Amino acid sequence: MLADDVVVVAEFRDRIYPGLVETGRVERGGDKPFHTVVNAENYHALEMLTYTHRHSIDAIYIDPPYNTGARDWKYDNDYVASDDDYRHSKWLAFMERRLKICRELMRSDATLVATIDEHEVNRLGVLLDQLFPESTRQLVTIVNNPKGVTQGYLSRVEEYAFFVFGPDARIGSVDDDLLTHRDMADAEGELQRPRWKGLLRSGDDSLRADRKDMFYPVWFDESTGRLSHAGEALPLDETPDFSPQDGLTPIWPIRRDMKEGPTRAAPRRSILDYALHPHL
Known part of the structure; x- marks a missing residue:
């Protein structure tokens, strides 16, 4: 190759900028972000x-x-x-x-x-x-x-x-409270269920007597299929009442073995808030 055939694209120490070459595209979203x-x-x-x-x-x-x-x-x-x-x-x-x-x-x-x-x-x-x-x-x-x-x-x-x-990063809330039943299927096609177990305290202090102020009902509205609110903590000497009130059904933190266990959040910060913002 002769020296005259060499094409100089950049002088020594000049910055060479990278570039991209499009090899194809798939368009399915219209004007949506790509x-x-x-x-x-x-x-x-x-x-x-x-x-x-x-x-x-x-x-x-x-x-x-x-x-x-x-x-x-x-x-x-x-x-x-x-x-x-x-x-x-x-x-x-x-x-x-x-x-x-x-x-x-x-x-x-x-x-x-x-x-x-x-x-x-x-x-x-x-x-x-x-x-x-x-x-x-x-x-x-x-x-x-x-x-x-x-x-x-x-x-x-x-x-x-x-x-x-980053120094200005913030964690945003989501509309999934981990409790309300949703009409969606998981990867295997099975209907997802509310994750109650994760909202019950486990390990140490996992019995009702251990955390007296954290045994309370969550009221469920069957007409809308959504949770309404958290009730007041039940005194240790009282028995849970499962009777509906004002069209709402109480859900108590009771395990499958029928042991009464506290939730992970006190009534002043309801279990619904905990499900949405467990890091607060």
Whole structure:
């Protein structure tokens, strides 16, 4: 090739801007908001978005390699094995570069969610604290295999998700009170049921006598199929009355074994409020 055939697209040290080429589209929503799928190496895709979406993303979900030693991800174009002395350092460097770009994309009220398992959960937590010092970080447990997966001496049933809330992020309420029966089917086609069990206190202090002010009825309106309100706490020496009143039916916190147990919220903050805002 002759020197005259070389086309100069950028001088040395000039910035080269990435671009996207559309390969196809599926249109089904009319004028509704649309989704864009970027098929690229994730680092380059994130870097490209900084030119178009810097400080404008309100939610980011990442599911990175868990670094289990199974040689399922590469660093410097080579798989990282379980016997690599720098395995954890390589993983942290890999994650840090991508999380720094995520930070540039996020709005001040954005939320970042990162899933992980026990292999790197502690290191990822420290890295997130370092990169997002102004944000609030919370770790939640996700039960993804109730049967358990053998890890070392014990079997585990869970993985984890870090939630990183920006300094201006707020948790909004939802219209599902977890109690009212809804006409919708779950993934297996079965009708979903109200999750009463999760609203009863378990473990220590799980009997009525343990929390005297937290045994009260929730009144149900059969004509509308909705819960009306929470009643007053019943004194310990009185027996629950199941008789309807003013067209409403009382629902008492009684388990299947007929043991009377307290709810997770006192009457002044009804069980309905607890179902909607358990974090308050």
